[in-house]
Amino acid sequence: MKPSDRANVEPFHAMDIMSAANKLKAEGDDVIFMCVGQPAAPAPKPALEAASNLLKDGRVGYTNAMGLSSLRERIARHYQDYYDVKISPERVAVTTGSSAGFNLAFLSLFDVGDRVAIASPAYPAYRNILKALGLEVVEIEVDETTRWQITGEQIGWADAADPKGLAGVLIASPGNPTGTSILRDEMQEIIDMCKKKHIHLISDEIYHGLSYNSEREHSALNFTQNVVVINSFSKYYCMTGWRVGWMILPEYLERPVERIAQSLYISAPTLSQVAAQAAFDGSDELEQVKSGYAKNRAYFLQELPKLGITEILPILQCLKPHK
Numbered sequence: 592m593k594p595s596d597r598a599n600v601e602p603f604h605a606m607d608i609m610s611a612a613n614k615l616k617a618e619g620d621d622v623i624f625m626c627v628g629q630p631a632a633p634a635p636k637p638a639l640e641a642a643s644n645l646l647k648d649g650r651v652g653y654t655n656a657m658g659l660s661s662l663r664e665r666i667a668r669h670y671q672d673y674y675d676v677k678i679s680p681e682r683v684a685v686t687t688g689s690s691a692g693f694n695l696a697f698l699s700l701f702d703v704g705d706r707v708a709i710a711s712p713a714y715p716a717y718r719n720i721l722k723a724l725g726l727e728v729v730e731i732e733v734d735e736t737t738r739w740q741i742t743g744e745q746i747g748w749a750d751a752a753d754p755k756g757l758a759g760v761l762i763a764s765p766g767n768p769t770g771t772s773i774l775r776d777e778m779q780e781i782i783d784m785c786k787k788k789h790i791h792l793i794s795d796e797i798y799h800g801l802s803y804n805s806e807r808e809h810s811a812l813n814f815t816q817n818v819v820v821i822n823s824f825s826k827y828y829c830m831t832g833w834r835v836g837w838m839i840l841p842e843y844l845e846r847p848v849e850r851i852a853q854s855l856y857i858s859a860p861t862l863s864q865v866a867a868q869a870a871f872d873g874s875d876e877l878e879q880v881k882s883g884y885a886k887n888r889a890y891f892l893q894e895l896p897k898l899g900i901t902e903i904l905p906i907l908q909c910l911k912p913h914k
């Protein structure tokens with residue numbers, strides 16, 4: 592007996608390291624965790640209170656596969672308030688972390704064997720999920736000349752490199768591990784190229800809220816409605832372990848995603864959905880957490896060059912303008 596070929600994906604090494612570190616901790620070692628991206632702060636107080644009130648009530652049932660209506664409405668309102676984009680709540684799918692959002696996006700957009708492009712380096716789970724689903728991963732190398740982000744031009748080349756073309760592109764802004772954001776002009780070029788070549792675009796916006804210049808992040812939805820946006824309560828909202836995220840879908844994907852989600856997950860965890868809705872009322876606390884990250888960031892920017900590490904965007908920008 593043997594497992595399927597598709598199960599033969601790379602381990603998610605950061606998770607393996609966390610597992611080893613957890614073991615050491617359980618054995619009594621003093622461990623500092625630097626492996627997975629987790630806020631040290633707890634979920635904001637309104638989220639904790641909402642969850643604890645629901646627990647007092649005792650009954651935690653399923654929700655609709657697409658999520659609690661009140662949470663979908665609250666997320667839609669967030670798009671109006673934060674990005675000035677009007678989204679109908681029907682286009683919001685609440686997911687078991689953004690990780691489930693990737694499964695739902697890939698399954699509803701692509702067929703086995705389709706070519707899907709991601710940046711290299713990128714968040715490693717993208718590649719593993721795509722492979723496990725029988726999709727061909729096209730890795731587009733990024734470096735300082737592209738601000739460590741995929742460009743529209745590179746998407747054109749990757750599409751032309753194979754007679755099958757590209758079925759999809761997954762971008763992440765701010766990106767992991769590089770941390771850089773896609774500038775407005777570059778986002779427009781990516782969207783124009785995807786439109787011209789009929790390539791589905793997926794935009795991972797999980798690090799929105801955690802940018803450190805004066806300008807607020809733009810969503811891909813500020814440029815087009817023909818995109819699947821994936822986001823999460825894990826990072827800015829400090830709710831990694833609650834496993835709750837969301838997708839904004841183009842209308843034609845609402846029902847396909849709902850059908851697949853019904854059978855894959857039934858629904859995202861109800862307790863987490865109730866807490867997530869209340870997390871929107873925790874902005875003061877969350878902004879405080881963010882100002883702590885800003886201090887750490889400033890310290891690193893000052894100290895890393897002294898150790899000879901200068902491959903950092905704000906520093907490189909001073910040294911040489913990007914092409």
Ligand SMILES: Cc1ncc(COP(=O)(O)O)c(C=O)c1O
Pocket residue numbers: 628687688689690691714763766767795797822823824825831835836
């Ligand atoms: C870029 C990116 N996308 C998605 C995820 C997955 O997050 P979650 O499933 O907790 O929403 C992570 C986690 O580190 C990430 O860095």
